[in-house]
Amino acid sequence: MGALLDIQKLSVDFQTKHGLLTAITEVTFSIQPGETVCLVGESGSGKTVTSKAIMRLIEHEQGRITEGSVLLSGQDVAKLPEAELRRIRGKRVAMVFQEPMAAFDPVFTIGQQIAETIVRHERVGKREAWERGVQLLKRVGIPEAELRMKQYPGELSGGMLQRAMIAVALSCGPELLIADEPTTALDVTIQAQILQLLQELKREFGMSILLITHDLGIAAEIADRVIVMYAGQIVEQGVTEELFAQPLHPYTRGLLQSAAPLDSVRGSRLYAIKGSIPSLAALPTGCLFHPRCEHATDRCRAEAPPLDHRGDREVACWHVDSVVEAAVDGHSASGAVIHEVAAKRQTSIRLIEEDPADSGQNVKQPGVSSPSPSSDVLFEAVNLHKYYPLKRKSLTAPRSYVRAVDDVSFTIRKNETFGLVGESGSGKSTLGRVLLQLEEATSGKIHFQGTELTSLSAAELRPLRREMQVIFQDPYGSLSPRWTVGDSIAEPLKVHGALSAAECKERAAELLQLVGLDAASVNKYPHEFSGGQRQRIGIARAIALNPSFILADEAVSALDVSVQAQVVNLLQDLQQKLGLTYLFIAHGLQIVRHISDRIGVMYLGKLVEIAPSEELFLRPAHPYTRLLIDSIPHSVPGQRRDTPLLQGEIPSPSNPPSGCRFHTRCPFATARCREEQPALLPLDKDRYVACHYSLV
């Protein structure tokens, strides 16, 4: 059987202000009918350009195929006239993009946008196209399809929109579906649903899928074959199982290791590839990966390795054998570690089983009288509420509220990292901001080092603010582009301290060194740094005042996996050196597990479970926690999902379900759950759960 898609030596140039940039070089791969191929790599690796080049969508962005061919069932797309090409786009090759919110035209209904595609490619009337649209929406799992057809994109959730986008893509029965990071912008639970849907549809429609992702877990879960790209070139490709079992290229190996697996030793250093991906304007000589590679030799610096066949696999590296050897050594070491962890797990499980906790009767408020002595407590929240009023529908209608944080009580201990997880809309970020008094609590008390914060005036609060700092999610938006890095870091010093300008600068330089940057960078501007480096600058600014507490709100979520590992390691080092306490908010569960001592799980404004990190992942007590963990893609291929997925989406916090808020999505829900709201009660030492039928 001939390949459906056969790409040969494809190179793409972009015309930019700084001249011609080569985005991808001699990319060669093929996709068989019915096959799922994953293109993985960090941002800047050329994955997206490759996917867009297949349908020549790059031509609208000053891009041009300079060399090579893209054979779709033998026909060279690279040479087709534009009009012919348009007949293929959306008909034989369809695409799904990363941000479902931005992928629809906001001023046309979902139905119009589906029907438009069908009418474009097939001889059908509008009415028939509309009917098919309804069927497609039903097929991709959108409830009330007729209603949704008439709605505008802004009225649907991200998950629903991505389903609708898939419906658009499927509307003309494509042979190849190109999905560019289709789940990156979505919650892990919705991601699992979408991936499952894609796999079902692939079988049903008999199509091939080219999936672009930075998440190796996703590749492991759904790919037949994986292609790894780096700086615009393919560095390795192979059958998924083989590639994961024995990565041949040091980059692949690095990527696999940096993604904190669910069985990593918590708190240990994550493996991080040093440095970051080079910019296309300043590519290194020889092997493009050599500046970041542990195995680099003079040959790597001088000569670019070709993509060589090794059996079924292809790899571009001069030192495959020594990489494999090193990997084998490393493997046995990490294998031993895994055994150790497993042993620990068993003992801890046994310990818990031997100690039938006196749960149920014990109606103590968590935190109010926590088992550990109160001197250990840094932050204590008691019955914290944060309601945002909504616009009234009419003058007489009762005011309704978004209950972002609804009666939350917990403690953060000195020197610990408290992780906060939950889907978007669960209230994690709001809770963090209210704790730091960046937003006023609607009611409830917050004690910080024994001081009650909610009753303080702004002036009384100011000296305490030195003690609590924030690292933000977006390393691009959180630094002023017109300030030098040194000024940004020194600003808190100027606000709070009595340092002279020279002293401030000196301190900024020290801080830069502390976070692993060059002290001479104080005079540079943010645009001269990569995303990971900027996040380090954000960290330097946060620790400038020697705070005792840092709120890290999605602090590593925007970073590539290899850089993510670097920043997590830095945060852990700083915690040890400076005795910091973190509240670590993230949607990436693996990272939270790795860095946190204890984790709180939030759902619709409520804390539903608090547990020590390992315990939580080994034996989740709340069904929500369990399903959340099950949604994480397995990073071991072949080990595909057999557990039920978390169904549906998080309801609106302005109108939360009665009783247990999770009952609408809970597989174990009973009548009691619908009526009676479970309180967050101690389960055993250090564990709290809010469920009538706790799993533990």
Add this chain to the structure above:
Amino acid sequence: MAGVLARRLFSSVLVIVGSLILVFAILYVLPGDPTDTIVDPSIATPEMVANLRHQLGVDQPFYIQFARYFSHMLRGDFGQSLMNSESVLGKILDSFPATLALTAASSFVAVTVGLVLGVLSAIHRNRPIDLIARVVGLFGISMPTFWSGILLIVLLSLKLGWFPAMGSDGWRTLVLPAIALGLVGAGFIVRMVRSSMLDIIDEHFILTLRSKGLTERAVMYKHALRNALIPAITMIGMLVGEMLAGTVVIETVFSRQGIGRIIADALMAKDLPVVQGVIFFSAFVYVIVNTLVDLSYTFIDPRVRRST
């Protein structure tokens, strides 16, 4: 929908009443006495002036004057011109159609030229048409209307003799003033539409539309344009007001009938009832146009529909 309409109308009435109070207050504190217009201050005795002031009611406190004016106005009585005792309403109704015609014609020029050039220049970025559009935009914005008006008269009327240079009879007299005034609006609209089109073209959904195999024409004119129109329409609403204000100059340059002329003359003569009447009418038209613009959003942009 009915609720939206009711709320819009309510706020429109508020704006009109507010503008009325404002105009009345400004004219009240302005130096000079309306009696000066009627009698020659050098020969009038103080008794005559006081008498006249009493007759006109200008010796009353501000709020009484305003209340009286307002209650008369509600009955359709805008008072008489101080110069020739003509009814202000009659004067306005006589000349308003000519001004409306000019405003409408120049708005038409502004919107047509602005939209067409704006869209073309965004789609053909950095091509000759883009350059032309940008030059038109620059000229429209920076050239004062009396200057472009005179240039048009010299070129198209005196040199080529295509259109009459003055007067307000028939469509041919409308052409030159409409172009002179419309070019200003066109300049603003070209720039606005161009930049909002360019923003929209960079949006992700444009890529989606292309990936669905739609023709460039459908992508640009069906999808991108509709999105780009949203900010442009706000601006068009405001520009209609500008056009109305611009008639003051243009009607003078082209010796046209119209309220622009009337208000210019009335201001010179401190003929306050006429000034008040004209400003009230203009505010009225402006508010109506902008209400229509706001309502038109509801049809173009579904997001507005939901939030209201």
